[in-house]
Amino acid sequence: MLNRTVRKVAVLAAAMLFAGGAPAQGVEISFYYPVAVGGPITKIVDGLAADFEKDNPGVKVKPIYSGTYQESVVKALTAHKAGEPPVISVLLSTDMYTLIDEGAIIDWSSVAKSAADKAWMKSFYPAFMENSETGGKVWGIPFQRSTIVLYWNKEAFKDAGIDPNQPPENWKELVDYAQKLTKRDASGNVSQWGLQVPSSGFPYWLFQAFTTQNNVVLMNKDGTKTSFDDPKVIEALQFWVDLSRKYKVMPPGIIEWGTTPKDFFERKIAMMWTTTGNLTNVRKNAKFDFGVAMLSSGKRRGTPTGGGNFYLFNKSTPQQQAAALKFVQWVTSPERAAQWGIQTGYVATRPDAWNTPEMKKYAAEFPPAAVARDQLQYAVAELSTHDNQRITKVLNDGLQAALTGAKTPEQAMKEAQREAERLLRSYQRR
Amino acid sequence: MSTRRNPMEPQGLGHALETLGAWVLALLWILPLAYAFWTAFHPPEFATRFDPLAPLSLQNFVNAWNAAPFASYFVNTIILVTMILAAQLVLCTLAAYAFARYAFFGRDVLFMLVLVQLMIMPDVLIVENYRTMAALDLTDTITAIGLPYMASAFGIFLMRQTFKTVPKELDEAARVEGASALQVLLKVYVPLARPVYVAFGLVSVSYHWNNFLWPLIVTNSVGSRPLTVGLQVFSSTDQGIDWSIITAATLMTSAPLLIAFLLFQRQFVQSFMRAGIR
Numbered sequence: 001m002l003n004r005t006v007r008k009v010a011v012l013a014a015a016m017l018f019a020g021g022a023p024a025q026g027v028e029i030s031f032y033y034p035v036a037v038g039g040p041i042t043k044i045v046d047g048l049a050a051d052f053e054k055d056n057p058g059v060k061v062k063p064i065y066s067g068t069y070q071e072s073v074v075k076a077l078t079a080h081k082a083g084e085p086p087v088i089s090v091l092l093s094t095d096m097y098t099l100i101d102e103g104a105i106i107d108w109s110s111v112a113k114s115a116a117d118k119a120w121m122k123s124f125y126p127a128f129m130e131n132s133e134t135g136g137k138v139w140g141i142p143f144q145r146s147t148i149v150l151y152w153n154k155e156a157f158k159d160a161g162i163d164p165n166q167p168p169e170n171w172k173e174l175v176d177y178a179q180k181l182t183k184r185d186a187s188g189n190v191s192q193w194g195l196q197v198p199s200s201g202f203p204y205w206l207f208q209a210f211t212t213q214n215n216v217v218l219m220n221k222d223g224t225k226t227s228f229d230d231p232k233v234i235e236a237l238q239f240w241v242d243l244s245r246k247y248k249v250m251p252p253g254i255i256e257w258g259t260t261p262k263d264f265f266e267r268k269i270a271m272m273w274t275t276t277g278n279l280t281n282v283r284k285n286a287k288f289d290f291g292v293a294m295l296s297s298g299k300r301r302g303t304p305t306g307g308g309n310f311y312l313f314n315k316s317t318p319q320q321q322a323a324a325l326k327f328v329q330w331v332t333s334p335e336r337a338a339q340w341g342i343q344t345g346y347v348a349t350r351p352d353a354w355n356t357p358e359m360k361k362y363a364a365e366f367p368p369a370a371v372a373r374d375q376l377q378y379a380v381a382e383l384s385t386h387d388n389q390r391i392t393k394v395l396n397d398g399l400q401a402a403l404t405g406a407k408t409p410e411q412a413m414k415e416a417q418r419e420a421e422r423l424l425r426s427y428q429r430r
Numbered sequence: 431m432s433t434r435r436n437p438m439e440p441q442g443l444g445h446a447l448e449t450l451g452a453w454v455l456a457l458l459w460i461l462p463l464a465y466a467f468w469t470a471f472h473p474p475e476f477a478t479r480f481d482p483l484a485p486l487s488l489q490n491f492v493n494a495w496n497a498a499p500f501a502s503y504f505v506n507t508i509i510l511v512t513m514i515l516a517a518q519l520v521l522c523t524l525a526a527y528a529f530a531r532y533a534f535f536g537r538d539v540l541f542m543l544v545l546v547q548l549m550i551m552p553d554v555l556i557v558e559n560y561r562t563m564a565a566l567d568l569t570d571t572i573t574a575i576g577l578p579y580m581a582s583a584f585g586i587f588l589m590r591q592t593f594k595t596v597p598k599e600l601d602e603a604a605r606v607e608g609a610s611a612l613q614v615l616l617k618v619y620v621p622l623a624r625p626v627y628v629a630f631g632l633v634s635v636s637y638h639w640n641n642f643l644w645p646l647i648v649t650n651s652v653g654s655r656p657l658t659v660g661l662q663v664f665s666s667t668d669q670g671i672d673w674s675i676i677t678a679a680t681l682m683t684s685a686p687l688l689i690a691f692l693l694f695q696r697q698f699v700q701s702f703m704r705a706g707i708r
Contacts, residue, residue, distance in 0.1 A: 030650070035663055040497060042663060064650040067662050074556075075647045081557050082564040262673070266479075285474070 027323040028060040029316075032089035034072040034308065035065060036144070037277045037344050044343055052330055059323045069308065073098070076313070080104045085313040087320045088328065093131035093309045094384035094392075096139050097223045101386060106314040107137035108328075111321050120329055124350045127305050130381035134222070140309030141328050142349040144340070146275045147372050147379050148209050148303045150296065151282055154289040156181055156192065156270035167293035168271075171213070171239065174296040178249035181270040194249035196269040197240065198257040203399040204383055204392050205304055206273060209295055210236040212302025212380050218395075223385040224427045228395060229417035236298075237402055237409035245405075253404055261285070275306060276372035280345040283366070292368035294375040301378040307346065338362075347372045385420075386427040394419045470678040490678035497675070498660040499652050500682065507656040508686075510572050510645075511638045515631055517580040522630075525581075526589030527615050531601070541590075547583035556647060563648055570650045579638065588630055592623045625701035632698055639687055657683045 031049070035041045042065050049061040066072040069092045077099075079085045085104065099105045112121060124132075124142050132140035154164035160180040168174040178194025185191060197206050211218055216232035219225060227233060244250040261278055263269045265285050273295065282290060295303050310328050312321065330336065334352040338359040341348035353359055354373060363370045385391045398416035401407040407415070468480070470491070476484040494500075528534075529541050552559075559578045560569070568574040596619055604614045620627075642658040649655045661683055664676045691698065 042498065062650075065659075065663070067646050067659070071643065071646055071662075074643075078557050078560045078647050082560040082569075084564050084569065 026058060026060075027319045028062055029087040029320055029324050029327060030062045030064060031327075032064050032066040032072055032076055032086045032091075034067060034069045034090060036069060036308075037281075037346075041344065044340075048331060048336070048340075052327055055330070056323075056326065059326065061327055077102060077104060080313065080315070083315065085315050087313060087316045088324045089311050089313065090143055090308040091311055093128075093140055093142070093145070093305070093307065094382050094388050096131065096134065096309070096311075096384060097386045098388050099311060100134075100139065104313060105139060105311045106321075107139050108141060108312060108325070109138045111312065111325050112138075117325070117329075120332075123352065124332075125376050127376045127379035127381075128349055131305065131384055132309055140311055141332060143308055143310050143332065144277075144344065144346045145305055145307040145309075145349055146277045146346055147305055147375055148206060148273055148295060149276050149371055149375065150271060150273055150293045151264060151278075152271045152291050152293065153264070153267065153286075154291055156267065156288075160270075164289070165291070167291060168296045170296050171298045175243070175247050175249065178243070178271065179247060182249045190251075192267060193251055193269045195243065195271045195273075196250060196255055196260055196263060197243070197273045198255045198260045199400060199403050200254050200256045200258075202257070202392070202396065203403070204395045205306055207237065207240065207395075207399055208304035208380070208383055209273070209302060210240050210298070212304065212378075213295065213298030213300060214239075215299040215302075217380065218383050219385050223388075224424055226385060226391065226395075226417060226420045226424070228398070228420060229414045234410050234413050237399065237413060239298075241402055241409055244403075254400055276347055277307070277345050279368060279372075283368075292371045294371060294378070301375070303375060303379050304382040305376075305379045306382050341369075347376070385424065387423050390423055391420050394423070466677040466681055469673050470681050472674070474672065474674040490674045491682060494664070494675050494679035494682060497679075498663050500657070500660055500679075502652055503655060503657045503660040504683075504686075506572055506654060507639060507658075510575055510656055511635045513572065514576040514579055514638050515634050517576070518582045518585050518634055519627065519631075521581050522585030522589050523615070523620065525586045526593055527619065529586065529590045530593035544583045544586050548587065552578065553643060556644060559644070560648060569648055570654050572654050574648045575641075575645045575654070575656065576638075578644070582634070585630055585634070588626060589623065592626045593619050596622050628697060628701040636687060639684075 033045055042063075045063045045065075049063050052061055053059065064086065066075045066089070072089065073091050073095050076085060076089045076091060080102065091099070108121065112118065121138050121141075128142035128145050129138075132138060132142060150167060152167055157164040157177075160177075162177055162180060168177045174195070181192065181194035182190060183192040199206065208218060211233050214232050214236040216227070216230050216236070218227060218233065244252045257274075260269075260272050260274055261281060264272045264282070265287065267288070279292065282292075294301060310332075312324055316324065331340075332349065334350060334356050335358075337348045337350055337353040338356045340346065341353065342358065342362050348354060348359060354363070354370075383392060383395070394416050398407070398412040402409045402412040469476075471486050471488070472484045473487050473489065525544075529537065529544075555578070563569050563574040563577070566574075568577070600618050600622075601614055604618050609617060639656075640658060641656075642662070645656050646659050646662070649659070661676075661679055664672065664679055
């Protein structure tokens with residue numbers, strides 16, 4: 001403790017010495033990051049920080065592992081309320097309104113003012129920026145972002161007499177293929193399901209793929225209104241429910257997100273929907289030939305984006321903010337974005353990252369890596385509103401009630417909408 | 431029936447049913463642990479397939495050990511639980527002694543306030559506790575993880591109830607012999623409450639060994655984080671769960687507790703029973 005006080009005094013003294021002098025001297029930026037994919041992510045992040053420090057002497061980056069996304073936002077907001085938040089943090093893109101409402105973050109546009117900075121903020125895929133801007137300001141910088149894609153087992157396709165290189169193009173084909181792929185024994189027990197769309201944890205995210213494909217959006221741009229009871233939303237939910245009820249091609253009840261890839265490896269399912277973040281995992285563990293495709297289209301193609309953005313917390317000093325900007329620009333540069341995408345399986349966040357030699361080589365060796373990128377043109381923003389945690393919970397509960405058969409899709413969505421309107425009323429008046 | 435039997439001991443069908451019940455419960459209890467053992471010691475391909483001839487492997491443990499600095503997490507956790515338990519034992523004993531044997535102004539109100547603490551989930555207080563730790567300049571230290579738990583309401587309540595059951599005559603006899611208040615506490619009350627201390631120690635150590643959210647939030651660096659925070663690296667939500675590595679890591683981190691329990695099992699069970707009889 002004494003040691004720490006001494007260090008603080010020293011830092012303070014140093015700050016006074018350098019005040020007005022050269023910027024970014026002896027600046028420390030703390031940086032919370034969650035881990036959401038397997039592999040030695042903590043080591044990759046520590047490596048990034050060390051590389052940056054080598055290129056930028058005088059700036060110290062202190063990465064702090066902060067649990068899952070949920071735990072990270074709790075940790076960041078708790079620290080914010082106690083007056084010692086991190087300088088930057090990677091948090092879900094959907095936490096944007098919550099962080100703004102809490103007064104925890106400042107927009108990047110107020111720090112990144114030069115022409116080069118402005119060009120940098122425009123260099124990301126527009127689909128990723130949908131969740132990163134509001135009111136004409138940029139609040140989040142895309143970092144570890146993903147979309148949902150379809151994985152299919154080519155061997156199972158061959159066995160069922162389907163062309164193994166033709167993934168289902170639309171909902172009709174999806175049902176049709178899944179029916180052919182579902183294997184039942186004489187007594188009706190299923191040994192292989194046609195399709196699995198996980199519904200535990202965050203079913204709203206997967207549901208958004210169905211609604212987007214049915215050509216309807218779940219919320220307005222300001223994050224103050226939801227449209228859960230739109231007839232097209234109910235229709236989309238009906239389709240999801242029908243996959244197990246009517247067509248009997250998907251296991252009934254709630255499907256666990258975490259074990260779905262395992263079911264795929266074990267050939268218990270022939271097709272699955274899951275994040276592109278799983279690509280490296282599937283590549284390593286699938287013992288059969290598999291394919292990756294865009295999700296089948298309903299009225300149109302569609303998927304939500306997902307994942308985390310960089311946020312800038314507002315209790316930092318101008319020097320820290322300048323250093324943070326430098327770090328985030330460095331870590332999202334085309335080369336680094338490509339490297340991060342290859343190491344983790346996330347989608348590299350900007351078009352020019354795909355033109356780097358490493359990425360070109362990777363995409364040539366492993367074409368599925370580019371599927372998520374090509375799907376981005378059809379992608380929409382992940383559900384994000386004010387009071388986001390509670391709104392998504394309302395929707396999740398409704399979805400699960402419909403999937404387990406406790407409520408009809410119509411009843412579940414009407415009730416969810418009523419509850420969401422109650423929660424959002426105070427934000428609409430502003 | 432002519433032979434003398436313990437009237438409480440079930441006979442015939444009752445006995446068989448009770449044995450069967452005990453076995454079923456024991457099997458259900460051991461099943462997750464047995465699964466963890468199976469998965470941890472076999473390559474990932476066998477995580478969900480049972481094959482008695484599957485090759486054994488320690489690779490999962492190696493991978494888990496290398497994924498996070500578990501050695502320092504172990505040290506931190508041990509320091510943490512020892513520190514908390516030591517502080518709890520001292521504080522709770524003194525407080526409970528006062529509540530049990532001294533009449534002073536406001537005693538019942540104070541005791542009620544202590545009991546109120548039992549009804550509040552610690553998670554609700556995270557922000558306030560964090561503010562306090564920040565004000566004390568203690569964030570990111572092991573002390574900060576332990577401090578909010580040291581004055582344990584449960585411990586005070588448990589010890590007070592135990593001390594109340596000690597016959598007053600023993601207390602008076604000791605005082606007649608010239609023992610001071612502190613001597614009476616140490617020579618009469620504490621030895622008689624030993625089984626309760628063991629039981630409380632077990633509950634406290636296992637709770638703090640497993641505590642997760644508060645340590646994650648209040649600490650930032652490897653130097654102060656406990657095992658549970660290190661374990662969390664493996665629950666990769668975006669990607670599904672690698673059972674082999676997670677079970678290996680779980681076994682590794684819970685091994686000290688499991689081994690300690692097996693070694694001292696008899697003492698633990700006995701002390702719980704005695705504590706219950708009182």
